[in-house]
Amino acid sequence: MSESEDFAEELLFLSYSGTSILPNSWRRRLSEYGELAGIRNKRVSPHTFRHTGALFYILNGGDPFSLQKILGHTDMSMVRKYIQMTSADVKRQHNIFSPLKNIRL
Structure with a gap:
């Protein structure tokens, strides 16, 4: 199997609808996960x-x-x-x- 056959999409992270995740959505979600994980001394x-x-x-x-x-x-x-x-x-x-x-x- 060639590299091009491994993935049908060029994007690694997709929304539920299969479109690109907006940069601000991704940034906000990571920040929320950092808070949930209790990370306080580093920017997530x-x-x-x-x-x-x-x-x-x-x-x-x-x-x-x-x-x-x-x-x-x-x-x-x-x-x-x-x-x-x-x-x-x-x-x-x-x-x-x-x-x-x-x-x-």
């Missing part, structure tokens, strides 16, 4: 999901160059803003991917 929005998805992509071993294409950015400066890592994230990534990890002395 499509943009936050985009940032979180980009960071998880990198933390799961994805490379920043393919992420740049996925996000649709022409240069890496914006991608850098999307993948700001905490010190704990950097340490964990270093422990996984360090070239010294597999050297046997």
Whole structure:
């Protein structure tokens, strides 16, 4: 089965009637879900999901160059803003991917 046969629609999220969900409806619904989930210290929005998805992509071993294409950015400066890592994230990534990890002395 080819990629074009996998999905009949180009849109990922559709309304009950099969039309595109309006951006404001999607934003409002996410905010409501955040409140219901008790999330108080973070903004729950499509943009936050985009940032979180980009960071998880990198933390799961994805490379920043393919992420740049996925996000649709022409240069890496914006991608850098999307993948700001905490010190704990950097340490964990270093422990996984360090070239010294597999050297046997």
